[in-house]
Amino acid sequence: MSSAVPHRPRKAGLNIIVVGTGPVGIRAARMLKGQNPSHHLLVFGEEPVSPYNRVQLSLYLSGEVPRDALDIMPVRSAEPDPEIFETHYGRKITHIDRKARTVTDDTGQHFSYDKLIIATGSRARLPDIPGNSLRNTFTFRTLDDTEALLQRKRASRSVYIIGSGPLGIEAALGMKTRDNRVYLQARNYLLDAALDQRAQEVLSDSLQTAGIQVVSNDNTRAVLGHDKVIGVELESGRIIECDTVVFCTGVAANTVLAQSSGLEVGTGILVNDVMQTSDPHIYAVGECSEHRGRTYGVVAPGFEQVSSMITHMSGQHMPYTGSSANIQLKFGSQSSGLIGNVRNVNSDTYTYTNRLKGIYRKLFLEDQALTGYIHIGSWSELPLLQQAQASGTKLKLKQLQQFEESGFLWETEKPLHIKDQPDDYIVCLCENVTRGTLSKAMEGGNRTMDTLCSATKAGVTCGSCKPLLAEMLDAPAPNLVMRHYKSIYWYSVIAIVLMLATVFFRPIGIGESTQLSWQLEKLWFDNFWKQVSGYTLLFLSLLAGGLGIRKRWKKLNFGHLDDWRYVHSIIGVLALVVLMIHTGLRLGHNLNFVLMMVFLAATLTGSLVGVFMARNHHWTDLKLRRHRAWWSRVHYTLLWMLPALLSYHILAVYFF
Template identity: 30%
Template structure:
């Protein structure tokens, strides 16, 4: 008998809730019986593109993300036009709707989004006053344009400017009322805002800045605005676009803790067991996000948690904004306000109408503003998220390159569309391999620019770059052959390693290293028809390591040739003093175990590990190859740090619940380094080459992690005295040879 599926109910048919379902269907499509409750009478659509509908640049069908057929294909029960009014817990876990439905649940996701904030201005309840938030608001504004001639928009932020552009397209005379001294004052500085204002004025938009609305005039219907300075303005349509507020009333009425939004932890769980919240209704670490990228990041984390697939907790998002109205591209991210940070770079080109500013704090990149040319937005956003050092702002990213040059300079693995995790390589492949020629074709195929649309300039540049053939014709010039290892081996590191691995099959493995080295090495062929002849001081150590060190044979065991240095792990503790507290004592014990366990393994290069009993015990965890630090929920494992030039901060690999779990993670990481790195390539160099995402995918996969850890321990054991003794017994080595090898190892 097949066990019944767990019942998953999602309250909210918007972008966050449905994205979470999409992620669940990727991970475990048969895990849940899914029900969606939406208060709008539509399938899931892209709310970000409502301004395009208002501006007449898109129809509703073009912004639908998941049509009704999608719900049916995946067996999802969809209730549209239904409003949940009560969440019941305890023995009877049900959702009650306004129409009287009672829907049972085992897991519940609240994704109710947000509503337009209505300012406390007298007259907001009059006819002719509309908020700009959903499809019905769009329809109401389009309908009003048929009888109205003059509109005012209260709010000069992102949403207000998009609404004003749409009203202009509908043929209405439009004026924007803003209470600050310049537009988009939360996202731009005054220089960028003034450029934006001049361009919008050129398009026909009017502005009143530093103006506070006292009331909406008219009897029963809006006729204009009265300002605090006594001035008035006539208007027969008033649009409110002054912000949003999380829809948290349902959660509050059901006893779930709220503040501004529904309070959630790093796993997106509310104060009620089995109930989660994501999207604009959720408040995480004091922030309720109103942008699509953070919503999608939350959806992915929650999907992994519900499907019991290991993933990093949600620790917040870097906030960024993008505006695109009538060909004006604006991007803003991070800390950009006066007093928040210092200016690292600034460039203004009045002829081209381009402005670029990058900010820094304590030598690290913390914010950026781009106006007119946003092709660089993805690369800068990555630097901001990494809090990279300002040295990363190379001459290639000085803002003087054209969009296509920026596209050419972008690394293949770089994420272009943050909302949908689409890389440059995926976009290039869609054009060069799949034959797509238009940006919209690429959008449909890959999802790039299909959500907020902010990456569209770079997607467009990449499509044109791929179509031009430059990517193919320049590939050899942009990726020159790697420099030869030495005069003995006329190939680069990668080809050299592969050649040695291939030659290893012809090296006898029936005797010890010492007995066969002199006979085998001179005759192996690393290049066609040419014997290697034993090499030099540069290539010989690498060959010895690839042949013997990587399969667990001690290269110092009886080896008369001392050409190959023996690299291992050095473990640093948070304090050299005798441990006096429980955290110190536990950390000291782990350090002793790590030193003992890892002493017999041979590595491509020297590795330094640091252990700390907590944040109060500095030990350079973040600037070592491997770092382990105690935290409230267990042990944080970091990797890839480097204390000397170039300084590199270690990246968090994961959080282990116990020292034993941390040891398995560390050993799997070391084995991955042993197998993938080049000889004498430092761990931090290999880490940067392999990439954090790729390393995490391997180490956080339980099966692959355990396989790596198992190989590490087998080869570690092979290098110990007991392991060597077992091998010599199997191979028939004499007792004298065995003793000689042990003495050499001990020395």
């Protein structure tokens, strides 16, 4: 057995070993080195790749960030960097000799320490069901998992996600393509148990809009197949055919190393308020630790634990008292989350729901002070909410009444743009990056998302602040995939073709019996059938206006807005067909010609809007968005002109 390799002694510094190269382990090493450059640090990581940001793996899976955006180690340069420390990748620590204060890696080499920090994180937990190890079953936890899923994503036609927490939802969205089916099994709830039934419904609608089929209250009994996945069998007996299964069924703290060395272990490695284990020379931080009976499956609490630990190492005392288990869901341009204390059953709550628009908002208050909030869908007041929660501002009863009616607390106060926030306003909660820091970085030439994130570390952990960074950069965020987008796209194309046919095809004349039968000819020229087609056209035009009414009448909250758009596009095509029958492709004269042009122009602009809406998750350029908004306004104007013109047309037919 080889002898222990001592660290190079440094004046007033310690020999410190960090086990774990995740975000929390790297944060600990950086902060220790920054606090005292004389510390000599060794960082060991079991994975054979440089440290990466596990929190953004879902963005990598969905294609929103490239591989190099995951890296969390600084690029080495010729200039000395006080944050640089000695790293060993692909080296697993297998044993801790607490008496000798040494660790042993999987090559048999020994390393001595003054202080040891365990930041081994957690591992994916697999449910005990038949078929859980078949080919094309996956977990979603590491970079290797993600690379395997990316490879499988290109070939898979049907994906079944087991687990509907934040990771399961992000996996479902990340695996969705235009050509595959993705199922998401919700055992008891979507996202978190703190969401009530209305919130669950709104979130389910949003997922269905993105093309995800939610399977509720019907758990998986077995994964089917001999050597590879061919489907899943549910407890109800239902069988769903699929060729890929992804398990997102929770995590378990990595405690094997600590347990084998005799440290006290429960669900995680037991620690006190300064993150010391049962051995005062060994600390545990992040998802592998258990503090006051709680473990955390997200990164932010680990960062807070690191601060308490390093303060203690420096001879001061800043006890860790626990963290809020904030959840922020990365959902395209939508910003959904559970922030603050949203699990106190004694809190006063106020709720606003608009299922048609895919919006759910809930406030939690104690003695009129905001203590937490839940939101599904974008909310322009989030910066103000964050300030109110942080400062303990008490909300007025009038504000709360207004919130329940409109979903806004500060309707008369336009929420400040991110650029108008004070310098000390925190934009990135994970890295504590302020608006002032971002502004200085932008003044220094960092004018793209990648360079701004690299320079400030904002957005590199969970990525939920990137919509705010996009506002800082005046850059658009990607849109969500619209429900029924394929059908709406093709109905819009068909409408354009029919409109062009109406304009450019030769009008049908009387007596063209060589081309048309007499019975068919009656549709164009018989007075009775002209009335039938005319009133049918009027009825369809009124139905088409239903979408505008539903969008503007807030009290009507029936169905999803995308469903109304889908029906609207079908009505538009039917109305065009009836118009062709009613007019015989004749454009008319005088005011009838004006009516015909307005109708066709409304069809054209509406079809263009339909194409933009169906493709808007690809067309994120600001100019294209402005075009879509302009066509929408023109379309609405033309539609509201139709009732007056149609009324005149009917009067003219009967009375003149």
